[in-house]
Amino acid sequence: MTIERQDRRSLPMADHVRGKRSPVTCMLKCANACLGPECNRTDNPTFRSVVDAVLTRRAALGLGLAGAVAIALPSAFGVGPGRPAAAAASTTLPFQPIPPVPASVDALTVPDGYAWHPVIRWGDPVLPGAPAFDPEAQTPEAQALQFGYNNDYLDVLADPSGLTGVLVVNHEYSNEGIMFPPSLGAVERSRITKMAQGMSVVEIERDAIGAPWRATVGRRSRRITVETPFALVGPAAGGALLRTVDDPSGRMVRGTLGNCAGGTTPWGTVLSGEENFNGYFTTPTATAATSRYGLSASPSSTRWELEDPRFRAADGHEQEANRFGYIVEIDPQDPTSTPVKHTALGRFKHEGANVRIGEDRRVVAYMGDDERGDYLYKFVSKHRYNDGTGPGARRQNLQLLSEGDLFVARFSGTSPAAEVDGSGALPADGAFDGTGQWIPLTLGGRSMVPGMSVEEVLVHTRLAADLVRPTKMDRPEDVEPHPTTGRVYVALTNNSQRGSRHPLDEANPRTGNRDGHVVELTELQGASGTAFAWSILLLCGDPASPSTYFAGYPKELVSPISCPDNVAFDAAGNLWISTDGQPGTLGLDDGLFKVSLEGPTRGRVEQFLAVPVDAETCGPVIHDREGSVFVAVQHPGEDGSWEVQRSAFPDYGATGPGTFAGPRPSVVQVVRA
Numbered sequence: 001m002t003i004e005r006q007d008r009r010s011l012p013m014a015d016h017v018r019g020k021r022s023p024v025t026c027m028l029k030c031a032n033a034c035l036g037p038e039c040n041r042t043d044n045p046t047f048r049s050v051v052d053a054v055l056t057r058r059a060a061l062g063l064g065l066a067g068a069v070a071i072a073l074p075s076a077f078g079v080g081p082g083r084p085a086a087a088a089a090s091t092t093l094p095f096q097p098i099p100p101v102p103a104s105v106d107a108l109t110v111p112d113g114y115a116w117h118p119v120i121r122w123g124d125p126v127l128p129g130a131p132a133f134d135p136e137a138q139t140p141e142a143q144a145l146q147f148g149y150n151n152d153y154l155d156v157l158a159d160p161s162g163l164t165g166v167l168v169v170n171h172e173y174s175n176e177g178i179m180f181p182p183s184l185g186a187v188e189r190s191r192i193t194k195m196a197q198g199m200s201v202v203e204i205e206r207d208a209i210g211a212p213w214r215a216t217v218g219r220r221s222r223r224i225t226v227e228t229p230f231a232l233v234g235p236a237a238g239g240a241l242l243r244t245v246d247d248p249s250g251r252m253v254r255g256t257l258g259n260c261a262g263g264t265t266p267w268g269t270v271l272s273g274e275e276n277f278n279g280y281f282t283t284p285t286a287t288a289a290t291s292r293y294g295l296s297a298s299p300s301s302t303r304w305e306l307e308d309p310r311f312r313a314a315d316g317h318e319q320e321a322n323r324f325g326y327i328v329e330i331d332p333q334d335p336t337s338t339p340v341k342h343t344a345l346g347r348f349k350h351e352g353a354n355v356r357i358g359e360d361r362r363v364v365a366y367m368g369d370d371e372r373g374d375y376l377y378k379f380v381s382k383h384r385y386n387d388g389t390g391p392g393a394r395r396q397n398l399q400l401l402s403e404g405d406l407f408v409a410r411f412s413g414t415s416p417a418a419e420v421d422g423s424g425a426l427p428a429d430g431a432f433d434g435t436g437q438w439i440p441l442t443l444g445g446r447s448m449v450p451g452m453s454v455e456e457v458l459v460h461t462r463l464a465a466d467l468v469r470p471t472k473m474d475r476p477e478d479v480e481p482h483p484t485t486g487r488v489y490v491a492l493t494n495n496s497q498r499g500s501r502h503p504l505d506e507a508n509p510r511t512g513n514r515d516g517h518v519v520e521l522t523e524l525q526g527a528s529g530t531a532f533a534w535s536i537l538l539l540c541g542d543p544a545s546p547s548t549y550f551a552g553y554p555k556e557l558v559s560p561i562s563c564p565d566n567v568a569f570d571a572a573g574n575l576w577i578s579t580d581g582q583p584g585t586l587g588l589d590d591g592l593f594k595v596s597l598e599g600p601t602r603g604r605v606e607q608f609l610a611v612p613v614d615a616e617t618c619g620p621v622i623h624d625r626e627g628s629v630f631v632a633v634q635h636p637g638e639d640g641s642w643e644v645q646r647s648a649f650p651d652y653g654a655t656g657p658g659t660f661a662g663p664r665p666s667v668v669q670v671v672r673a
Contacts (some may be wrong), residue, residue, distance in 0.1 A: 008022050022614060022639040024396075029173050029303050029635075031279025031294065033371065038501055039294050040373040042466040044427055058161055061207075061458055079279040088266070091607075093570065093624040093672075097559050100612035103583035106647045107366075108668060109610040115673040116609075118650045119167065119204065119630070120215040121666040122149050122307050123582070126200055127221050127475045132293045132297065132657050136181055140188075143195035144223055147202065147215075151632040153262035153352060153399045153566075154619035155270060157332060159672045162209045164565060166220050166332045167202040168270045169619075169632065169667060170259035177638050180395040184333035190304055199224040199272060207321040210626045212669055225299055226255035226304075232323065234343035236244055237446070239455040242323055243345075245316025248307045253323040253341065255312055260370070261352030261478050261566055261619070265363075266385065267397035269329050273350030274341075275370055280304060283371065292462045293348075294371075310435040322459050325618040327353045327367070329401060342401045345379045346441070346461035353379075356481040358527035361385050363400045366488055368476030372495045374462070376409040376479065382445075406458070407438035411471040411534060413506025421454030422511030424497050426540050432506050432549075433535035437519075439468045440530075467558060474508045478566045481527075484595075489537070491564040506628040507534065515548070515562040518577070518595075538595070538603065540564060549604025553596075559607040561593050562586050570622040573597060576608075578631065580615035590617045611671060612649040612663070619667075633655035637663035 026033075033039075095111035118128075123133030123146045136421040145390050148171030174193040184192075228254050232242055242250035260275035278294040282305045286297070293312070305311035310320045326341040327350055346352060348369040355365045361384035367377040381404040381515035386393040413420065413434040415427035426432065440448040441464050447454045449464045459463040469660030474495035481488045490512075495502060499511030507519060516536040524531040539549040540561050550558050565580030570576065575595040582588045591610040596602055608629065611617050615636040620630055637647025640662070647663035 007300070019206050022485075022635075024139070024175065024177070025635060027639050029279075030174055030276045031301065033276070037291065038373070039292055039371055040462070040466070040472060046366055051380050059565070070280070092361065092627050093622075093629070095606075095608060097606040098591075098608070098610065100586070101589040103587050103589050103634040104613060105589055105610070106637070106649065107610075107611055108328065108649065109589075110147070110670050111608065112535075113629060113673050114615045114670050116668050117212055118201075118466055118666040119213050119669050120147050120169075120202055121650060121664040122147055122151075122196075123660075123664065126202055126215075126223055127392075130217070133178060133660070135382045135660055136184075138180060138192055139189040140185070141193050144225060146223075147200055148198060148223070148225075149179065149193075149196040149455075150634050151200075151652055151667055152260050152634055154248070154266045154621060154632050155262075156213065156621055156623070156630055157268070159263070159502055162283070164203070164205050164209070165213075165283055167200075167213070167215065167265075167667065168217045168330075168332050169200045169202065169203050170262060170272050171197045171199060171635065172258060172260055172275070173197060175635065175638060178328070178637060178642060178645060180373075181642050182508030187307060190302060190307060193302060194226040194244060194304065194449060195223070195256075197226055198228065199259060199328075199330065201335065202329070211627070212671055217595075220333060220335055222332075224256065224330065224339060226257065228255055229338060230256060230328065231338050231340045232343060233340045234458065235403070235442070236343035236344075236455045236458040239459070241280070241319055241455055241459045244310065244318075244320050244323070246310060250319075256328050256339070258349075260350070263354035263365075263480070265329075265350055265397075266334065266357055267394055267400075269398065271333050271353045271355070271365075272328040272330070273352040273353060273367070274325050274328060275349045275494075277321065277349075281311050281313055281321045283321065285313075285374055289460050289463060290321075292466075293321070293325070321537065322347070325349065327365070327401070328659045329398075333397075340402075341413075344402055344404055344406065344442075344457045346377060346406050346457075347459050348374065348377075348461050351477045351479070354478075354480040356486070356527055356586055357385050360526065360528055362404075362528050364481075364527040365401065366479040366481060368473075368479045368490065370475055370477050370493070371460070372475055372497055373472040374476065376463075376473055376476045376490060377465075378407045378409070381574075405443050406441045406461075407530070408441060408465045408468060408470040409436055409532075410439055410469065411436040411505070415506055418604040420504055420506050420509045423506050424510045424545075424549065425667050426549065427506075431535055432509050432539075434506055434526075434533070434536055436471075436532045437635045438530040438532070439467060439470060441468065471505065471507060473503050474513050477564070480567050482575075483569055484573060485597075486523065486527065488523070488532075489567050490519040490521065491567050491577065492517050492519060493563050493565055494581060495618070507536070510539065510547055511537070515539070516564050516581075518564055518567075518575075529541050538605070550605060553601065553605075555665070558605040559593060560588065561591075561607070562588075562607050565592075565616065566620055566621040568622050569596075570624040572624065576620050576622050577605075578619075578620050580616035583614070591614060592620055592629070612647050613651070614640075614646060615663075630667060630672040632667050634663070634665055636665065
C-alpha cells in the first residue's frame with residue numbers, strides 16, 4: 001500500500017506509538033500488531049508462584065555478578081568527551097564512545113578515527129544482467145536481479161584466501177510510499193515488492209586482509225524471493241496442515257516472508273527467521289490458531305491477496321499461512337541448492353535462530369518469538385554434529401535441524417513477590433535472578449503436549465506452548481550463545497503492557513517496560529540439558545532513571561541504550577547490541593553498543609555508532625581483529641514520502657548513475673581510518 005505523507009496521521013498506530021517507532025513501520029513491518037487482539041490471552045502463572053526453593057542461586061553458580069550500585073546521578077546522556085576511553089586491552093577496536101545522536105539527525109555517525117562505506121545498497125546489482133538502479137523505472141524483472149529492500153540479518157563469510165567471500169542478507173519488508181513514484185501502478189508496485197523481499201547472497205572481494213569489502217557479481221550470487229521454491233522438511237512436512245490446492249503433497253512452498261534475524265551454522269549454512277508473516281495474509285475464517293498468530297480478515301498492507309490467491313486463505317489455500325513462520329536454511333556456497341523450512345524448530349514469529357554444538361555433540365538452537373508476552377525456545381538435535389571436512393560430513397550436518405526435540409522456557413525467580421514492584425529497583429538480594437526449566441513440547445519424536453499430535457505442535461507451536469505454561473516474556477528477539485563461555489544472551493526489546501496485560505515477574509520486572517532489557521542464561525546440565533540459571537544483565541534506558549541497571553557498573557559512566565534488538569560478540573568476548581526504538585524512548589537515533597561482560601567493567605555500555613533518521617540498526621557483525629564492524633541500516637527515512645524524503649542515506653547528494661535522492665537501505669562496513 002502506498003502511504004502518502006499527508007495521510008500518516010490517520011494511520012491506525014498514529015495515536016498509539018507514543019514515538020516508539022513510526023506508525024508506517026508498525027503497519028508495514030508487523031501489521032499493527034499492538035492494536036489487534038492480544039495474541040497470547042492465556043492465564044499462565046507468573047514464575048513467582050512456581051519458585052523452586054531448592055535450586056541454587058547465582059552465588060553457587062559462579063556467574064560472577066557484580067553487586068548492586070545504588071546510584072541515580074544526572075546523566076545528560078553524557079558519554080563522550082571527558083569520559084573514559086572505550087577499549088578493552090585485548091580488542092583491536094579501541095574507540096571513544098560517541099555522544100548520543102538526536103533522533104532528527106540524518107547521518108551515520110562513527111567514532112573519531114573510523115570511516116564508513118556502503119558495501120551494497122538497495123538496487124545494486126547482484127546477478128548478471130541487472131540493470132542500473134532507477135526507482136522511477138523499476139520493474140519486477142530488474143528487482144529480481146538487484147539487492148533487495150530493508151536489509152536485516154547479515155553475515156560476512158570469507159573464503160580461505162581472505163580476499164573473496166559471500167555476504168548473506170535478509171530483506172524483511174518494503175515501503176512502497178518512499179520506494180516508487182505514485183505514477184507507478186499498484187499492481188506493478190506489488191509485483192516489484194515481491195522481488196524486493198526475501199534474501200540475497202552477494203559475492204564480495206577486497207584487495208588485502210583488513211581492506212574494505214566491495215560487492216561484485218559472481219558464481220555464488222543469488223536472490224531468494226517470495227516466489228523461490230522451498231522444501232518443507234521435518235516431522236510436520238507432508239501433513240494435512242501444510243497441504244494446499246497448489247501443493248497437495250505439503251512438501252514444497254513458494255517463497256519466504258518477514259525475514260528478520262538469523263544465524264550461521266558450524267557447517268556453513270545460514271539460518272533466517274520468518275517473523276511477521278501474518279500481515280501478508282487475509283484470513284476470512286477465524287479460529288483459535290489464526291487468532292493466536294494474529295491472522296485476520298483485514299486487507300494486508302501489501303495487497304498481494306488481490307492478485308495472488310494463495311494470500312487469501314480460502315478456496316483451497318486455507319493452510320497457506322501455516323507454511324510460513326519457520327526457520328529457513330540456505331546454502332550460500334551452492335546457488336543451485338533448494339532452501340528448506342525446518343518444521344522441527346516450530347512455527348511462530350521467529351526473530352532468528354543461533355546454533356551451538358553441545359558437550360554431547362548435539363546441535364542446540366536458541367530462538368525467540370518476537371511478540372509481547374510470548375516465549376523463549378530451544379531445539380536440540382537428535383543426531384550429532386560431524387566435524388569431518390569431507391562432503392559426507394557436510395551432507396550429514398545438513399540434516400541436523402530436521403529431527404530433534406523442541407523446548408520452551410519457564411523462569412523461576414528467587415525474590416519475594418513484594419520485592420518485584422515494577423519500579424526496576426533491585427530486590428534485597430541485589431539482583432533479578434533465578435533458575436529455569438526447558439519444558440519439552442516434542443521429545444524423541446513424540447508430542448509432549450496432551451491432546452496434540454507432533455504435527456499440531458510444530459505447526460501451532462504457540463498453542464502447544466500455552467498448554468505447558470511457560471513464562472511470558474517482553475518480546476524475545478535475538479538469542480545468541482557466547483562463543484567461548486557458552487552463556488546465552490536474550491535481547492528483550494520492550495513490552496508496554498508489562499504490569500497490565502502481562503503480570504510482573506522477576507525476569508520481566510518493570511511496569512510498562514518501554515526500554516527493554518537483556519537476560520543472561522547459563523545452562524546447568526550442558527547445552528542439551530533442561531535446567532538453566534539466569535540473571536538480568538541490563539535494564540535498559542536513560543542511566544539517570546532509577547529504573548535502569550547495568551550489571552552494577554556506575555550508571556554515570558555508561559551510554560544510554562534502549563530497545564535492544566540484535567546481539568553479536570567480538571573476539572575479545574564483549575557483547576555488542578543493536579537497537580530498534582530509541583527515537584521514541586530516548587529521543588535518539590538508534591545505534592550499536594559494546595557491553596563488557598567480565599571483570600570490573602562488566603555492564604559498561606559504550607555507543608559505537610548511530611544510524612540515520614528513522615532507521616534501526618540490524619545484523620551487527622564484529623570483525624575486531626581486522627578492525628571492521630558491519631551493520632545493516634534498515635528503513636532509513638521511513639516516515640517520508642516520494643515527494644518529501646526524510647533521508648538521503650547513503651548517497652547524501654551524490655549524483656550520477658545509480659544514485660537516488662531518497663534513502664536506500666544498505667549494508668555498511670565501518671573501518672579504522
